[in-house]
Amino acid sequence: MHQASTGIAAFLAAVAAVTVAHAQMDNPQAGIEAYREALQDGNPAELHEMAGEELWTTPAGPKNASLEQCDLGLGPGVVKGAYARLPRYFADTDRVQDLESRLLTCMETLQGKDPKVYIDASFTAPPKEEMNALVAYLSGQSRDVAVTVTPEHPKERAMYELGKRLFFFQGGPYDFSCATCHGQEGTRIRMQDLPYIPGHEGAAAGWTSWPAYRVSNGQMWSMQWRLNDCFRQQRFPEPIYASDATIALSTYIAANSNGAVMKTPGIKR
Amino acid sequence: MGKPMKIRAASKDGVTEIKVLMNHEMETGQRKDASGATIPAWFINQVTAKLGDRTVLQAQWGPSISKNPFLAFRIKGGKAGDTVTVTWVDNTGDTRTDEATVT
Amino acid sequence: MKHRALLVAVALLLPGGAAMAQSGPWGPGADDAAFAQMLKTSFKGRGVATLDRLNQDETQVFCSDPETVYAPESAARREEIEKVNLASVKWPADGVWLGDWKEGEKIAQSGRGNTWTDKPEQVNGGNCYNCHQISAEEISHGTIGPSLHNYGKLRGTDDAVMKATWAKIYNSKSNNACSNMPRAGHMGILSEEQMKHLMALLLDPRSPVNQ
Numbered sequence: 335m336h337q338a339s340t341g342i343a344a345f346l347a348a349v350a351a352v353t354v355a356h357a358q359m360d361n362p363q364a365g366i367e368a369y370r371e372a373l374q375d376g377n378p379a380e381l382h383e384m385a386g387e388e389l390w391t392t393p394a395g396p397k398n399a400s401l402e403q404c405d406l407g408l409g410p411g412v413v414k415g416a417y418a419r420l421p422r423y424f425a426d427t428d429r430v431q432d433l434e435s436r437l438l439t440c441m442e443t444l445q446g447k448d449p450k451v452y453i454d455a456s457f458t459a460p461p462k463e464e465m466n467a468l469v470a471y472l473s474g475q476s477r478d479v480a481v482t483v484t485p486e487h488p489k490e491r492a493m494y495e496l497g498k499r500l501f502f503f504q505g506g507p508y509d510f511s512c513a514t515c516h517g518q519e520g521t522r523i524r525m526q527d528l529p530y531i532p533g534h535e536g537a538a539a540g541w542t543s544w545p546a547y548r549v550s551n552g553q554m555w556s557m558q559w560r561l562n563d564c565f566r567q568q569r570f571p572e573p574i575y576a577s578d579a580t581i582a583l584s585t586y587i588a589a590n591s592n593g594a595v596m597k598t599p600g601i602k603r
Numbered sequence: 604m605g606k607p608m609k610i611r612a613a614s615k616d617g618v619t620e621i622k623v624l625m626n627h628e629m630e631t632g633q634r635k636d637a638s639g640a641t642i643p644a645w646f647i648n649q650v651t652a653k654l655g656d657r658t659v660l661q662a663q664w665g666p667s668i669s670k671n672p673f674l675a676f677r678i679k680g681g682k683a684g685d686t687v688t689v690t691w692v693d694n695t696g697d698t699r700t701d702e703a704t705v706t
Numbered sequence: 707m708k709h710r711a712l713l714v715a716v717a718l719l720l721p722g723g724a725a726m727a728q729s730g731p732w733g734p735g736a737d738d739a740a741f742a743q744m745l746k747t748s749f750k751g752r753g754v755a756t757l758d759r760l761n762q763d764e765t766q767v768f769c770s771d772p773e774t775v776y777a778p779e780s781a782a783r784r785e786e787i788e789k790v791n792l793a794s795v796k797w798p799a800d801g802v803w804l805g806d807w808k809e810g811e812k813i814a815q816s817g818r819g820n821t822w823t824d825k826p827e828q829v830n831g832g833n834c835y836n837c838h839q840i841s842a843e844e845i846s847h848g849t850i851g852p853s854l855h856n857y858g859k860l861r862g863t864d865d866a867v868m869k870a871t872w873a874k875i876y877n878s879k880s881n882n883a884c885s886n887m888p889r890a891g892h893m894g895i896l897s898e899e900q901m902k903h904l905m906a907l908l909l910d911p912r913s914p915v916n917q
Contacts, residue, residue: 376622376675378671380624381606491733491734491735498733498736500745502771503741504762505759505760507759507893509765509766509889524847552628569759572755573748573749574747574749574750579749
């Protein structure tokens with residue numbers, strides 16, 4: 335009896351899957367929307383959150399320590415809501431740091447790991463998989479929390495201004511800056527809508543939905559990865575992982591989105 | 604051994620809804636890597652779900668299922684506190700079993 | 707020649723000019739020295755995307771400051787930039803404007819080339835559909851640039867139109883100092899032959915753009 339009804343349910347699930355596939359062929363956007371809906375409580379980013387939580391709590395590195403005592407800005411070990419307040423100034427490093435650069439600091443000081451290994455690895459290599467998983471977990475700990483990034487410390491204000499200047503900085507063979515694509519309202523590249531980053535709404539659309547799981551390639555993308563690929567398409571040289579340019583841009587976007595509610599980790603096409 | 608699954612199971616009015624998110628590459632065997640070499644097939648081909656020790660779902664899968672598959676199904680019966688166990692086996696013989704408690 | 711000397715002088719004044727840093731729109735901590743230092747420590751060359759891509763030419767310097775770009779007092783400077791860019795335009799060597807619109811459509815569709823994941827031998831695309839509507843059949847087009855559908859039909863195909871279109875493709879900044887469009891000929895993104903194919907896509911009466 336149980337077996338029989340399960341069989342019918344499984345069959346219905348299969349029908350649903352086929353319907354999604356059909357919608358996808360007719361209209362890619364509708365297909366993606368249907369898939370997103372189906373994944374509402376099954377965002378595969380959750381798998382990365384689970385992996386990230388394990389990485390956070392498991393002793394590792396030469397010092398055989400976990401990251402649980404890492405100070406993300408709200409005190410050692412406080413993860414709830416910490417991501418929504420980054421980037422911010424940290425007195426111990428005398429730098430403004432985003433989540434990923436701060437994690438490198440903790441991995442070095444608490445675990446004795448060499449940050450260079452994580453910085454130099456490609457985004458699909460195991461060290462970056464760790465970073466992306468940690469980011470998925472920690473951003474999930476700020477889900478439904480309002481962004482609070484209000485540059486006040488002189489170094490935070492400088493980072494914001496540097497990020498703004500970089501946003502408009504043109505270079506390379508195509509004369510592109512971030513503003514070429516994200517500096518006008520209501521435009522798109524092909525069918526892809528482009529958030530207007532200098533404004534609150536556009537900045538919020540971008541900032542609160544990354545890091546995200548990308549359905550098209552099954553990858554978990556951190557903000558650093560997102561920015562890296564923007565620069566690639568801008569035909570710029572490659573930004574170094576967790577470098578000041580990337581933190582400055584994140585500070586600019588995050589502060590412009592101040593007050594918006596985090597939906598992280600997100601899910602993208 | 605495969606990576607952990609995420610399982611949710613909730614019972615309401617005598618029906619239990621079970622949602623499983625599996626962590627698997629699901630390579631079709633038809634893709635090529637950057638150097639042009641074929642990436643070997645690697646996909647889940649058997650899924651079993653149990654409520655307590657009773658098998659409530661058996662499925663045979665192929666390479667057309669997406670990476671990180673999401674499976675949702677409903678069964679009659681089940682109540683808060685029951686254990687749901689899900690097992691997959693892939694074409695390399697690797698397997699993973701995880702369980703969750705019905706809420 | 708006199709022209710060029712003046713521009714070099716202006717270009718020399720821009721970086722490192724303390725007065726510039728203060729009068730510019732950038733707030734405390736983002737002066738030229740701090741910004742240059744940030745770029746220096748934050749990027750690395752990879753593949754075809756070498757570090758010298760961060761060295762701006764005078765057009766890029768001017769267009770990177772949104773506060774002054776469209777300010778009334780910048781009008782003369784904008785004109786100056788447009789003249790320099792127009793002067794860079796090389797006209798078709800054989801005097802023939804139009805190539806094959808079918809090839810032009812392929813170039814317009816392709817967005818490949820010049821990223822650090824592209825190989826040096828990669829034939830560059832024009833990236834046209836990323837920003838423009840062109841042929842009506844292609845519904846997946848961007849909106850950063852204006853629609854080019856019926857381009858030739860609306861403008862005709864006399865020599866002035868040919869010349870203006872060629873100049874726009876070769877060097878988009880020749881008539882709009884801070885256009886969002888890349889300078890396909892000037893920067894060596896597309897070959898003369900490829901640009902002729904794009905010309906045909908826009909101007910050949912048989913092209914779907916003009917049907």
